[in-house]
Amino acid sequence: MAVVTENYQHLLALIFAVNQINDNPYLLPNITLGFNIYDSYLSARWTYHAAMQFISPKNRFIPNYRCETEGNLLAVIEELISELSVQIPNALSIYKIPQLVFSSATVDIENTNLLSSYRMVPETYQYTAILQLLQYFKWRWIAFIAASGVTLDWFMKIMLPEFSKKDICFAVVESFTSLCACFDFERYNFMKCAFEFYEKVMSSKANVLVFYGDTHSMILLRYLLSKDIEGIMSKPKGKVWILTVGMELKSFVSRKSWDIGAFNGAISFALHSNELPGFEQFLQNRKPSSSNGDGFIREFWTQAFGCTFQDLVEDDDVSGDTCTGEEKLENLPEHVFPKSVTGQSYTIYNAVYAVAYALHAMYSFRSKNREKMKRKRRVHHNQLMWQLHHFLKSVSFNNTDERKVCIDQKGNLMAGFDIINWITFPNQSFSGVRVGKVDPWASADEAIFINEEAITWHSWFNQAQPISQCNAKCKPGYRKKRKEGEPFCCYDCIPCPKAFISDKEDLAECFKCPDDQYANMEQDLCIPKHITFLSYEEPLGISFVICALSFSFTVTLILRVFMKHHDTPIVRANNQNLTYTLLISLFLCFLCILLFIGQPQKTTCLLRQTAFGIIFVVAISTLLAKTITVVLAFRGTQPGCKIKKWMGKKMTQGIVLFCSMLQVGICLVWMVTCPPVPETDVHSLREEIVLQCNESTSVMFYCVLGYMGFLAFASFTVAFLARKLPNRFNEAKCITFSMLVFCSVWLSFIPSYLSTKGKSMVAVEIFSILTSSVGLLVCFFSPKCYIILLRPDLNKKELFLKRKH
Structure with missing residues (x-):
């Protein structure tokens, strides 16, 4: 038989509490509390027998027949074990006997509204504490083993959705009864159970195993893990066991060969406990010789100290040590008999006081209503148990260590949990270290406290915090x-x-x-993103500014040369006013480049495209007027031609003005309907915020370009047809080449412009303006400047008249 010496402290906590209450003149005066202790021996037969004895006469086993006036049963403080006491709560509830249950895995979890059941370890709160622990260590992939199928069904129905909400899922969800249904503890028939347990649980990838069970299932678990199953696992993988209240490691004196190394680093929950004033002295004074009526102390003494009492053997040949009865409990190892108050002992102590305070409140209530309570003693006796429930559900008091104890209306003890870390040693001893606490009713920031530095993990993890996930975390990105x-x-x-x-x-x-x-x-x-636009500070912007100013200065020089030689035939040919107009428009074309450089403003956005469009149309219409003048001049020399009367300044001025006004009209419509505005483009480029001018409508922009292209093509066509007319200073050839360059530049501009983004679009347009303007300047004026400056002998009227005749 597995003897748990630690459990003897639970009995002493019960005795200590009853003695204190009986010695207290203010609590239950003139009433003496007593108690009976029954050992279930982890046997269903003895458990049910004890339950029936509660409702039987003293020293007689006749259930449902009691007529004593003394020794009345008030309440039952019990540890229910799922497989051994499945019907006890229901049976005792028939008689409305208050039951204060301090087991972790209670029997009928679904039927939590039983009138007689008071849970010293509320299941829902403990599950909440487990969930908070898993979240704290970021364990997302776990195995869950329940003591019984009833517990598992309740967990699947009620708690599993709560775990899923916190992103925790399960590699294994099983009940211990289904895994080990074949196990027979007496016959050691464990092979099938062991194989199934190792295959489903121990071999899972989850590093964390939550075992929600009781004392009986803990004994079976330790037995399984202490055996070497040949061929299953040569070196079992370490796990972090999370054990519920009542499943903490305990010393089984008769099972010293059971290896407990698998539980090294295990974490268990225990109801929060404090040291009880006077309890330590009470333990020290406990002796077999001075503990009359204690039927457990001699058995405990022999198991704990490993000795034998002389009067328990038939002959004088006693092997081993002989118990003197003077051994001291404080000399026992901590794992054999703990000196500090355990969570279960503390709970039993508080349960006794809860019954006492509830009974005291009930008698106080009766004294205040004496007129209504004049009944016989027997009647009071029969009503005591069910009357006590009302006061138990509202009991609240400070115990002897000044801790508040209360039971809520649902019959749950309002208590937090201690987190215990178990450290095992090669000599099969162990130590439980309190490393934290959980308060399920506190705020999220204060619900759990853990001293991580005090935790010892299983050697498998090399003292690093274990990770329990189905797969590695996804990295950023x-x-x-x-x-x-x-x-x-x-x-x-x-x-x-x-x-x-x-x-x-x-x-x-x-x-x-x-x-x-x-x-x-x-x-x-x-x-x-960094802000970008074509600025005056960057090399490209500086280059464009230098080019624009340089060519503007060049146009100014050419204009100066032409004005200085305004009386020469080559300047006067084909209307010198048109020549001046063309030079001025080219000068403005170069300067309008400056509107495209710098941070876009409302004014520059309005002027960019309109100024460029109108100025270029003036330049092209001037060339068109010159070409038409050449054609009309040649036609006017033929006999009988009436075209000569159309030739003159008014006609050329009219052509330039008409063509320019059409472009002005297009630009005005554009400015009135949807004018260009500055905008911040954050989407076009990945790493840049582009400050640019939004043209508002591409239709009007391409209308401006289209009209300019139409005039350029018309001028090119007329000039090309007039290129071979017999004229000494025929400008048609120069205009043809100028328009050819101009059209080539702007035809290539459109795909280039559409394929670029950001300030590159501005650079493409500036380059097109610059290139086309230079093309016009070079192709049209370089031959004239060559003659004026380098070949003045060709710039004579005589040569012109000679060629004409």
């Missing part, structure tokens, strides 16, 4: 993808889509950076 057919804790890690990031581990979804930031290459960080 990746997101989780659910694996089909597996629990939600099992997933693949896939990279975030382009422009999305994940900056924490195990994110379910990636997210986009704010508009003013962009994702880095690893996609785990958002980097602020």
Whole structure:
């Protein structure tokens, strides 16, 4: 038989509490409490026998027949074991006997509204404490073993959804009865159970095993883990066992060969306990010789001290030590008999006081209503048990260590839990270290406290905090993808889509950076975008400014040369006013480049495209007017031609004015309906915020370009047809080449412009303006400047008249 010496402290806590109450003149005066203690021997037969004895006469086993006026049963303080006492709460509830249950795995969990049941270890609160512990250590992949199928069914129905809400899922969910239904403790028939247990539980990938059980299932578990199952696991993998109240390690004196190394680093819950004033002295004074009526002390003494009392053997040949009765409890190892008050002993102590305070409140209530309570003693006796329930459900008091104890309306003891870390040693001894506490009723920030430095983990983990997950966490830059057919804790890690990031581990979804930031290459960080526009400070902007000013200065020099030689034939040919107009428009074309450089403003955005469009149309219409003048001049020399009367300044001015006004009209419509405005473009480029001008409508912009292109093509066509007309200073050839360059530049501009973004678009347009303007300047004026400056002998009227005739 497995003898648990530690449990003797529970009995002493009961005796100590009853003695204190009986010695207290203010609590239950003139009433003496007594008690009977029954040992179930972990046997269903003895458990049921004890339950029936509660409702039988003294020293006679006749259930449901009691007529004594003394020794009345008030309450039962019990540890229910699932497999051994499945019907006890229901049976005792018929008689409305208050039952204060301090077992972790109570029998009928679903029927929690039994009138007679008071739970010193509330299941829901303990599950909450387990959940908080799992969250604290970030254990997401666990195995769960329940003591019985009833407990497992309740867990699956009530608590499993709560665990799932906290992203905790299970590698194994089983009941111990289903895993070990074949086990016969007496016959040691454990092989089938052991194989199934190791295959389903110990071989799982989960590093954390939650065992929600009782004393009986703990004995069976220790027996299984202490045996070497040949061929199953040569070196069993270490696990973190999380044990519920009542499943903490206890010393089984008769089972010293059971190895407990598997439980090294285990964590168990115990109801919060404090040292009781006077209890330590009470233990020290406990002797077999001075404990009359204690039927357990001599058996405890022989098991704990490993000795034998002389009067228990038939002959004088006694092997081993002889018990003197003077051995001291404080000399026993902690794992054999703990000196400090355990959680169960503290709970039993408080349970006794709860019954006493409830009974005291009931008698106080009766004294206040004496007129209504004039009945016979027998009648009071029959009503005591059911009347006590009302007061038990509202009992609240401070015990001897000044701790508040209360039971809520649902019959649950309002108490927190201590977290115990178990350290085992090669000599099969062990020590429980209190490493934290859990208060299920506290706020989320204060619900759990753990001293991680005080925890000893299983040697398998090399003293590092264990990790229990189905798979490795997804690194930043990746997101989780659910694996089909597996629990939600099992997933693949896939990279975030382009422009999305994940900056924490195990994110379910990636997210986009704010508009003013962009994702880095690893996609785990958002980097602020830098603001960009074609500025005067950067090399490209400086280059464009230098080119614009240089060519503007060149146009000014050419204009100066032409004005200085305004009387020469080559300047006067084909209307010198048109030449001056063309030079001025080219001068403005170069200067309008400056509108495209610098941070876009409302004014510059309005003027950019309109100024460029109108100025270029003036230049092209001037060339068109010159070409038409050449054609009309040649036609006017033929006999009988009436075209000559159309030739003159008014006609050329009219062409330039008409063509320009059409472009002005297009620009005015654009400015009135949807004018360009400055905008901040955060989407076009990945790493930049572009400050640019929004043209508002591409239709009007391409209308401006289209009209300019139409005039250029018309001018090119007319000039090309007039290129071979017999004229000494025929400008048609120069205009043809100028328009050819102009059209080539702007035809290539459109695809280049559409394929670029940001300030590159501005640079493409500036380059097109600059190139086309230089083309016009070079192709049209370089031949004239060559003659004026380098070949003045060709710039004579005589040569012109000679060529003309």
